[in-house]
Amino acid sequence: MWDDTSLHWGRESVLQLQGRPIALVYWPELYRYGKELQWKGIKAPWCDWKFIVERYRRGSREAFWAEFTEENGTYMSYTKIASILRQQRMQADQEIVERAKAEYGDEFDVVFSYRKGNTHRVMTDPASIASKYRSRHPN
Structure with a gap:
């Protein structure tokens, strides 16, 4: 049900368009263009499923x-x-936040920052910092 490219895809989904089942992996694309409240309501459980599927696929059943x-x-x-x-x-x-602070030292506030209006702000959210760090250090 997650991904139509998987061997496990059974061509079944609770969400269908013109009678065609839509795999969960594509749901954000559909819900983001509808009413915004739809995506807000489904985003958290969708993300949970995404991470469960990623872990499931990382190794064996x-x-x-x-x-x-x-x-x-x-x-x-x-x-x-x-x-x-x-x-x-x-x-x-x-x-990763601790590693980034140690690695970048005084440059941390520059590298892990963003602009909001005319104000320069240093990132404080660990998930955002980790995401930026991972994008700068692809494996």
Whole structure:
């Protein structure tokens, strides 16, 4: 349901256009051009699914469920998996912020800044800083 280029695509989706199923990966393109409140309402769960699918595809099915299985042997819920992944992203972003500050030193305020109107501001949001750092250091 996530991606129509995957072997797992079953040509099924709750969202359809003219009878054709639309994979989740394309939903932002559709919802952004409709009423803005539609995307605001669906963005958070869509992002959770995006990160779950990315983690699932990173390794094998067995590796994914080994990480996201409760002690009693049952699979964790979508909500719990999304929460764990969110915490991991926040921790990774914070580590990148610390690395960026150490790496850039006095230049940090210049490199990790933006303009708002006529004002120059230094980034403070860890996710934004991490995103900019990753764009400057592609693997």
